[in-house]
Amino acid sequence: MPKASLLVCDDSNMARKQLIRALPAQWPVLVTQVSSGQEALDQLRAAPSDLLLLDLTMPVLDGYGVLAALKAEGLAQKVIVVSGDVQEEAIRRVKELGASAFLKKPVDPELLRQTLDTLGMLDATAGTSLTVPAQALREPTVSFRDAFREVVNVAMGQAAALLARVLGVFVQLPIPNVNILEVSELHMALADAQRGNGLTAVCQGYIGGGMCGEALLIFHDSEVADMARLMKWQQQDHSSMEMLLDMSSVLIGACLSGIAAQLDVSFSQGHPQVLGEHASIDELIRINSQRWRKTLAVEVSYSIEGHNIHFDLLLLFTEDSVPLLTGKLAYLME
Structure with missing residues (x-):
């Protein structure tokens, strides 16, 4: 019979599946x-559960909100935060709100086991004949969109952590949007960004790997000066466009x-170009119209806490890239 109860909270089916698979095989837990x-x-x-495994970036009520509510209501609860947001400030904040530990996504099974052991969740006297109950192994069905969104979620968290270190700020992370767009829809969306x-x-x-695409980093002109000040960019020596190109290379690359x-x-990445200076949206669409009949579009909207700075990162994978991506994700989705 199960000796412990575990609650897994994450809006991603992929993330919950990865967490369940990472649990110690002989841990008798429900x-x-x-x-x-x-x-x-x-x-x-x-x-109350013996342990909560909690994501941070979720719609409506995020992990910070859950931790704050638990603390405010005096609900004693062991919590391990498992998140793609690996900013040092994020880790500090969850610890301050009462989290027992923080693990980055995708979770390492050995680190998870060690953390569970440190928190006294594993019964050292349990024999290896004990197995996880069948109901504990119920895994959610994972779609391509959910799996790729979780991959992007982890990647954007790593990029945000780099940006946070460079700028000395806290980057607020959204839930990435993943959609298949017809070329006409893509054209309209990109044209609006330039109009x-x-x-x-x-x-x-x-x-790379038979896949290709274009990354677009879109800034509000009114916020460029604020970004330049944050980056301590010397305007007299370099243009704001050079600053944006430099930042784009860092963020897109990460x-x-x-x-x-x-x-x-x-x-492999090409040289960044400012659209309108060296290329236009229309030219981008014209060159790629055949490859972009159906585009896998990923949108991540970053904002910087305490500053009026927002920017959108778009990753546009060509239609031919989707089957290759699907193959790469298959082992995660099975």
Whole structure:
């Protein structure tokens, strides 16, 4: 019979599946899964679990909100935060809110076992004949979109941590959007970004493992000066465009590296270009219209806490890249 109860809270089916598979094989535990922070709170109010494995980036009520509510309501609860947001400030904040430990995604099974052992969750006297109950091994079905969104979630967290270190700020992370767009929809979306809305876009091509695409980093012109000040950019020596190109290379490179590491591929990046100066949205669409009949579009909207700075990162994978991506994700989705 199970000796411990475990609540896994993550809005991603992929993340919950990875967590369940990472649990010690001989740990007699009963696992319950929820996909939102509010569900987790409701569950814990009704019947506390021995341990909560908690994601941070979730819609409506995120992991910070769950931890704050547990603390405010005096609900004594062991919590291990498992997140793609690996900023030092994120780790400090969850510890301050009462989390027992922090593990980065995708979770390392040995680190998870060690953490469980440190928290006294594993019964050292249990024999190896004990197995996890069948109901604890119920794994969610994972779609391509969910699996790739989780891969991007981890990658964007790594990119944000790098940006946070460079700028000395805290980057607020969203849930990435992953969609298949027809070329006409893509054209409309990108054209809007260039149609006198005070936006500047930097474009950088990438290729690797038979996959290719374009990364776009879109800035609000009104926030470029604030970004330059944050980066301590010397305006008299360098233009704001050079600053944006430099930042784009760092952020796009970090995000692509995070994706590549999880998929076991390597991406080469082209030189970044400011759209409108060296290329236009229309020209980008014209060159890629055949490859972009159906585009896998990933959108990540970053914002910097305490500053009026927001920017969008778009990763546009060509239609021919989708089957290759699907193959790379298959082992995660099975």
